[in-house]
Amino acid sequence: MADATPAARLVPEEGRVGSGTVPTTVEGDLPDGLLEAFDAYERALAADDQAALAAAFESTATVMRADAGGLLVGHDAITAFRGRRGSGPVRRVVECHVRVVDADTALVVSVNAAASGGRGVVTQLWRRESGAGSRGARPWRIASAQVQASPPAIDRRVWRVVGEPLVPGSRAGDATGTAPPALSGETVAVKDLFAVAGHAIGAGVPARLAGATPESRHAAAVQHLLDAGADLRGIAQTDEFAYSIAGRNSAYGTPPNPAVPGAISGGSTSGPAAAVALGQASIGLGTDTGGSLRVPASYQGLWGLRTTHGAVDRAGLLPLAPSFDTVGWLTRDVDTLRRAAEASLPPADQVSVESSYVVDPALLSPVMPEVRAEFGRAVDEATAAGRMRRPEQVVLGDVAQLFELFRVLQAFEAWQSDGGWITSHPGELAPDVASRFAFGATISPRRAEEARVALGHERRRLESLLDGRVLLLPSASSAAPPLGATPAEVDAVRSATLGLTCVAGVLGAPAVSAPVLEVPLASGRSAPVGLCLVGPRGADLFLLDLAATWAT
């Protein structure tokens, strides 16, 4: 603290926002108009003047803005972000440090005090617009900005409760007492569908949480991880009643997707996925009914395992559609995923199978072209490298029909699970989730039973067709859609993706999503898509070992 900044002077605390900022320190000759532009920007923020804010940034494809959500490149991306955010922070500049580069370029680093408490820091590179005309007529604009806001206590988009730790794992080693527990040092984000002793289950719906009583014991899947030495970091968000694959909770917001700034997280295991991708937990404990683990894994570049239906005890898990509900995990690396699975799956139930792959080209038809191309490239490359034999082609048949049967039985069971609560709490759910439950309410027990019988036939037919082999397909039909996607766009992506993911759902089969594919975005950056391996029932650990050979 022995620094001695010359010419330091604090802006008067009583100064109006964006009015006559006095620089705290200046290096170089302060160019005309710079501070006026700086002040005008702060005024535009205070007034939530979207047009002025947009105009303050250079209108180029290379202009940049970064914050805790990541880096946005290009004026369109920044404007879209601002539109989503709504009004900006109410803040007052308390320090302003100017580093003049030349008469037309300066770096301004400012410290602000937020009206809601805490301090922020903003670094801006300002440039005078080039071109003809007198200097005075050339406005100052921001070429690049990095914004540090005072962080919240808890990111409510990701978490409902967090602790240091929330629940400590077992510190007892293995039977010999020599090795530490298998999951020692790991931290778990528990999807808010599992019982955590002392906490109520919220299921992503605040009104449900308010009426729920604290659980008296941990869910079986939670206890497995604690017994293996993992700490619970916290209870993480889910789509409402887990009935979505988007991750857009209407009460808590959409968790960030650090792999694709400005894109949705995927769900319904949305909070655990974001927590793991952000490095805030090392294991996400979630569920997968129709894709709720594989989709966020795919969108965020994570490893994910949906286990064989019934392989992990669902005691203490709030059901959505019990005929399809499975337990699983998300991690950043396959080794951690394997240890979580080993700690949770009874070894006696596990089977081993031959490692030959099949693909169904027809499955890929609703998939986005860039995903199809990347999937083909990955398969070709693995074949050419001798990592596997070229997959045989199979014809799974009418997947649209399969999905329809799945959709009907899922909706019927979902209404059995949650219809009572929903009926007595109108207006508490997002429109898309509510409409799916409403569909469930229309399904007669007879229609559900018919779907159940037909699905049984389909399952046996597919099992016979796959014959113990591993089905390779993309985990999702596209990379993560942008946050600004319209409901129609999200719905189209949803349908195409569920056409892929429902296969494992119908089979009750294990499925691994491996972060192997990478597709280009319009921005020139790229985004992850998962490679999905669907194996025979009971081959969870075998499938993980097979998927691990895809890790690079």
Add this chain to the structure above:
Amino acid sequence: MADATPAARLVPEEGRVGSGTVPTTVEGDLPDGLLEAFDAYERALAADDQAALAAAFESTATVMRADAGGLLVGHDAITAFRGRRGSGPVRRVVECHVRVVDADTALVVSVNAAASGGRGVVTQLWRRESGAGSRGARPWRIASAQVQASPPAIDRRVWRVVGEPLVPGSRAGDATGTAPPALSGETVAVKDLFAVAGHAIGAGVPARLAGATPESRHAAAVQHLLDAGADLRGIAQTDEFAYSIAGRNSAYGTPPNPAVPGAISGGSTSGPAAAVALGQASIGLGTDTGGSLRVPASYQGLWGLRTTHGAVDRAGLLPLAPSFDTVGWLTRDVDTLRRAAEASLPPADQVSVESSYVVDPALLSPVMPEVRAEFGRAVDEATAAGRMRRPEQVVLGDVAQLFELFRVLQAFEAWQSDGGWITSHPGELAPDVASRFAFGATISPRRAEEARVALGHERRRLESLLDGRVLLLPSASSAAPPLGATPAEVDAVRSATLGLTCVAGVLGAPAVSAPVLEVPLASGRSAPVGLCLVGPRGADLFLLDLAATWAT
């Protein structure tokens, strides 16, 4: 997301850290040596090469580095930070955007993937060193950097548990049903000494937490706030067993002080103070035995009220020294503080007094000169402005002797409170806290009783001397000391401050710390110091109203 960045190219994922970075986008002609300097910096980070990291920044008093902890100005401040932090993050650059200003200046914005998950963004202004010599011999250095790391799930320096909310407050309005609850919309950071139902009390000591059982009901002081409609945001950190005024917990770290980046938080109500200053809660619920609310309020520019001894029921509060322990609150504004106090203090116990002030110049002798000067200035200004009559001078007598009596009885009682646990858990406390308890263990019941009797005499003598008037003094002897202060420096500040704060402790009197004083730092920036008003017992609300007249 319709931006179209030209020339975008991702750095190969398998690239070694800091090796041959390929820019994702470039504007202008890439100057010689820039990317090599950028890579060398990343290598120095990976190797934790402190000398190389220090050399990468310009060696000036105006060089800057900002992160979530705030802005540091000057090479010394940045180097001190790096020394405190220890080894930096393990990260891999995944995008690198270069904006060339001229042949000797460029902005580099990079995105990195942390080995521990999540992504970070770094904005750096690089400049070639000026001066004679060939261009090649002039190294590139960083003039300014802003670093965004992927945030943790929970800031363990501030919080132990956080929720959205952790416990919801009452939604019932007042008796008429027309007004919302008085603390509706407020969020509380509860010091980890108060019972929160379902959670164990940790008292800032992880080993104590591990052995504690969850509380079955809320502490009375917690319940008061919930009944008035405030939500509990979480359980916040405290110095170990609350036996310190520094805020430096050896297990959880030192909470940030957003008002003075690089300085300690003050304690023992350290976590609630930081939570409120950061805007992560609006009310900090804490305790004050010898200054544990007033000191963090002073260091962080907050409003704080230590209540009359016994005025708020201490049921459910872990005791430190019951003869002195009081309950109180920290807030960013006096109105919120008043509402918290009103919700918690039985109105029948409150008294009103005449509003005349006294000062004791002798009290100010151990105070830092800049605090003494600023205190004098504030008193003069308020007098000159007619906001009060000039305070009468009083002579409180030998405050060092008063503090010694206080210190003895406090240590004796602290050992009664926690000695059993400490004896059976050796080595769990920080040396300074442990030494205070060790002192407590040496005090005989007879010596303690003598101190108690002498303190009773002193209390009556002081009450008679003050005669219902309000004592004005600084809340602390200095601004917040830097994190790098030596134990001897911290101890000197502690002794000087406790000489001020123990007066209210001995009196069992209410004391308000108002964020009114501002003292200059060597860096040219400034730091807050509280103005303290000590009033007669039972005059808590009156004192708050009086203090509010100092708010600007």
